[in-house]
Amino acid sequence: MSVDSATVRRIAHLSRIAIEDSEVERLRGELNAILAFVETLSEVDVDGVEPLTSALPMQMKKRADVVTDGGIADEILANAPLREDHYFVVPKVIE
Amino acid sequence: MSDPTHLSLAEARDALASKQLSAVELARAHIDAISKSRALNCFITETPEVALAQAQESDARIARGDARPLEGLPLGIKDLYCSKGVRTTAGSRILDDFTPTYESTVSANLLRDGAAMLGKLNLDEFAMGSSNETSAFGPVVSPWRRAADPDAKIVPGGSSGGSSSAVAARLCLGATATDTGGSIRQPAAFTGTVGVKPTYGRCSRWGIVAFASSLDQAGPITRTVRDAAIMLRSMAGHDPKDTTSVDAPVPDYEAAVGASVKGRRIGVPKEYRIDGMSAEIAALWDKGAAWLKDAGAEIVEISLPHTRYALPTYYIIAPAEASSNLARYDGVRYGCREQGRDVSEMYEKTRAAGFGPEVRRRIMIGTYVLSAGYYDAYYVRAQKVRSLIKRDFDEAFASGVDAVLTPATPSTAFAQGEKGSADPVEMYLNDVFTVTVNMAGLPGVAVPGGLAANGLPLGLQLIGKAFDEETLFSLAAAIERAAPKIELPQPWWREG
Numbered sequence: 001m002s003v004d005s006a007t008v009r010r011i012a013h014l015s016r017i018a019i020e021d022s023e024v025e026r027l028r029g030e031l032n033a034i035l036a037f038v039e040t041l042s043e044v045d046v047d048g049v050e051p052l053t054s055a056l057p058m059q060m061k062k063r064a065d066v067v068t069d070g071g072i073a074d075e076i077l078a079n080a081p082l083r084e085d086h087y088f089v090v091p092k093v094i095e
Numbered sequence: 096m097s098d099p100t101h102l103s104l105a106e107a108r109d110a111l112a113s114k115q116l117s118a119v120e121l122a123r124a125h126i127d128a129i130s131k132s133r134a135l136n137c138f139i140t141e142t143p144e145v146a147l148a149q150a151q152e153s154d155a156r157i158a159r160g161d162a163r164p165l166e167g168l169p170l171g172i173k174d175l176y177c178s179k180g181v182r183t184t185a186g187s188r189i190l191d192d193f194t195p196t197y198e199s200t201v202s203a204n205l206l207r208d209g210a211a212m213l214g215k216l217n218l219d220e221f222a223m224g225s226s227n228e229t230s231a232f233g234p235v236v237s238p239w240r241r242a243a244d245p246d247a248k249i250v251p252g253g254s255s256g257g258s259s260s261a262v263a264a265r266l267c268l269g270a271t272a273t274d275t276g277g278s279i280r281q282p283a284a285f286t287g288t289v290g291v292k293p294t295y296g297r298c299s300r301w302g303i304v305a306f307a308s309s310l311d312q313a314g315p316i317t318r319t320v321r322d323a324a325i326m327l328r329s330m331a332g333h334d335p336k337d338t339t340s341v342d343a344p345v346p347d348y349e350a351a352v353g354a355s356v357k358g359r360r361i362g363v364p365k366e367y368r369i370d371g372m373s374a375e376i377a378a379l380w381d382k383g384a385a386w387l388k389d390a391g392a393e394i395v396e397i398s399l400p401h402t403r404y405a406l407p408t409y410y411i412i413a414p415a416e417a418s419s420n421l422a423r424y425d426g427v428r429y430g431c432r433e434q435g436r437d438v439s440e441m442y443e444k445t446r447a448a449g450f451g452p453e454v455r456r457r458i459m460i461g462t463y464v465l466s467a468g469y470y471d472a473y474y475v476r477a478q479k480v481r482s483l484i485k486r487d488f489d490e491a492f493a494s495g496v497d498a499v500l501t502p503a504t505p506s507t508a509f510a511q512g513e514k515g516s517a518d519p520v521e522m523y524l525n526d527v528f529t530v531t532v533n534m535a536g537l538p539g540v541a542v543p544g545g546l547a548a549n550g551l552p553l554g555l556q557l558i559g560k561a562f563d564e565e566t567l568f569s570l571a572a573a574i575e576r577a578a579p580k581i582e583l584p585q586p587w588w589r590e591g
Binding site: 007008016018019027034038039040041044046049053075076078080081090091 | 294295425430432
């Protein structure tokens with residue numbers, strides 16, 4: 001499978017990465033080189049094989065459903081590019 | 096003591112314990128070496144004042160007989176580990192001047208055991224790269240040089256290139272690193288150092304900037320096998336904050352260094368003898384097998400039939416996980432922000448400005464293979480092939496093999512700009528021998544095997560059973576004893 005320039009623009013938008021028109025051709029070439037490289041997996045017989053979901057067999061750990069952390073709003077906001085009181089500030093979302 | 100930066104970590108520990116050397120002297124010697132070695136570009140942030148304060152506390156503890164396991168030993172920390180109160184960049188512009196309000200579990204374990212932090216080490220952006228050329232803070236240079244071409248700037252491997260170069264150039268006694276597809280073992284092999292990627296779950300991932308969470312694992316880079324064993328013992332251990340961290344006791348790895356390897360069965364996988372393998376790499380591999388045989392091990396040929404699919408599988412799974420993990424860099428909670436007319440344009444412009452080309456490429460590939468209509472064809476199929484790769488190892492170990500021996504890399508280090516500029520896949524091929532280990536969650540170690548004809552180091556890789564790092568330390572120590580000793584060039588990188 002290979003991608004065309006419309007698909008490159010769609011992937012960029014899904015990725016929330018702005019791209020210039022002048023970049024589309026180069027990106028198309030690079031993405032297609034990688035897709036050609038992974039194409040070889042189509043020759044592997046995977047009938048009846050379960051997808052691997054955990055590198056090693058592990059039991060999901062459980063703990064008591066209690067609050068173990070919190071009350072650190074100042075720390076959480078310390079690195080925000082824009083903040084007001086205890087809020088992150090973003091461009092208007094709802095018109 | 097003449098120059099304490101020439102001691103191994105174990106020797107420095109013993110010199111501190113016997114009071115032949117103070118922790119402050121040891122820290123100052125390294126701080127001085129770092130300040131004269133900026134040509135290598137190993138550090139993104141130097142923290143000499145932190146290291147000296149820690150060294151003073153260490154001297155006080157040693158004086159009152161209260162020394163901890165790593166008391167007074169100065170280390171470098173890969174800038175993927177969050178350091179409380181110290182700027183942490185992941186080698187990216189997008190994190191801007193992000194200063195964590197917390198310490199990663201693994202670095203906290205090292206500090207708990209008395210180590211000192213010299214600074215934050217350079218790396219490929221978000222650990223995506225094999226040459227340290229994708230860092231937003233410039234490439235790292237290896238202290239090694241080609242004999243016939245001494246002016247070429249040699250790469251230290253990646254992504255842990257600051258770690259490998261700094262350890263090789265004696266700017267720190269050891270360094271933390273991380274390995275998602277080979278990022279500890281490949282840089283170690285390129286710089287003649289020892290790199291250990293532990294079993295998945297052996298070290299906590301909490302507080303380490305995430306790349307591909309099912310593959311990422313922390314480990315040390317050091318100059319000797321014993322030093323790696325000492326560091327790993329402190330780094331490893333259960334952490335309730337990482338659900339994949341294993342609740343099992345951490346062995347005394349140092350005790351395994353020097354243990355007999357007599358009767359151990361070592362598998363040599365025929366599929367690793369790839370097309371176009373250089374005669375020099377093939378000869379190194381044969382020598383490694385001969386050294387282990389001389390030490391009493393038995394060498395057997397094994398088959399890992401899905402080896403050739405590991406790298407393509409990796410380039411679906413790792414970008415898929417990365418595209419999810421890196422969604423958090425949105426210009427809202429931390430890092431840089433570009434202005435936009437609305438929130439969506441703000442995200443898109445921020446991420447275009449903040450991420451470098453390799454990271455953007457991998458996020459886009461990951462987004463594509465997870466998108467509607469392609470998920471089954473790419474991602475689910477890759478997860479199935481990953482099961483087959485892991486099954487190959489399970490069957491080899493079930494047949495009675497204790498460990499697997501392979502070359503660490505398909506070539507020696509190369510010079511800046513020599514690989515991957517036209518085709519990204521050319522750079523990816525560096526990890527052809529290391530990436531299988533991450534796929535299967537197993538431990539692996541890279542250990543120096545000598546110098547190539549071009550004067551650059553070559554490394555061997557040992558792969559072990561899950562949670563059997565001890566066998567790897569014993570075998571790696573046997574190779575270290577048998578391999579020719581390698582000597583760094585004169586310190587051409589030093590000023591003054």
